[in-house]
Amino acid sequence: MTKDELRALVRSIPDYPKPGILFRDITTLLKHPDGFRSLIDAISSRHARSAVSKVAGVEARGFILGAAAAHAIGAGFVPVRKTGKLPGETLAEEYDLEYGTDRVELHVGAIEARERILLVDDLIATGGTADAAITLIERAEGHLVEAYFVIELPELGGRRRLEARGVQVHSLITFDGH
């Protein structure tokens, strides 16, 4: 499938999760057998097994994309989770939301020093969650090969924020607006 065909499988839901937000819903793409296969192949075809030893995915949609990409590449999968969801000892990183803060965690020992890591998530907006996830990967001394997003909302500046700290950013589809 072409990028335009994949893009057409994304459903736009107005006023979700709140008035004025146009939510980009990838579940309509994920459920499509050829769409899902093309999507995961688009991610995995950029990265050989020799170049990526683990894929990190951010809870929860990043689990879907990251795990399928990890298997396609032949890499391991590492979950980055919300507070209190990982059973073992963790590294934690807070990040700012519009109101208040949130926190992501990574298991101690999930990533070894100098391991080559691909970060995958469904969407980059302001880049706050990805920024915190990348800090966790760096604290674990992993080497981040690329941060891959299926959807990018360029106006919200997430790419600039990650590139400013030296991260290689790639997105498959962009949508204008918030």
Next chain:
Amino acid sequence: MTKDELRALVRSIPDYPKPGILFRDITTLLKHPDGFRSLIDAISSRHARSAVSKVAGVEARGFILGAAAAHAIGAGFVPVRKTGKLPGETLAEEYDLEYGTDRVELHVGAIEARERILLVDDLIATGGTADAAITLIERAEGHLVEAYFVIELPELGGRRRLEARGVQVHSLITFDGH
């Protein structure tokens, strides 16, 4: 990898999430490139593309396993999520917890009538979550081919509960105790 080798990659964490519970942590298996590949191949090798059109995975660990299996089979992926996480119109099903109730949801339109569905989750204990997810699949008129669990705790009776309603249950690894 053999089943015993996969089993040895599961970490057991005492007293999590509360005293007296021995938690079976699959993140140590997921992060292992060969272990993760063998695990997903064990799921996907049971199901040809012609026999399964979508894999349903239960939030959140079921997303990791179900999505990778869906890609390996060539099927679409359908998320079964906790309350309020799906942006579109949903079917919802409540189930009992030790104290209180919880709820899972499925998008309307995620599954079409007579579609062949594989349900994947990391663990079956009492089977309450899986039972609710299966009810959602049946309400959507999907045909459940199999409910696949990486880990089964046989003493908690989940298999009997699902088999009593005619579901084909398969697990890869069993652990005694709760």
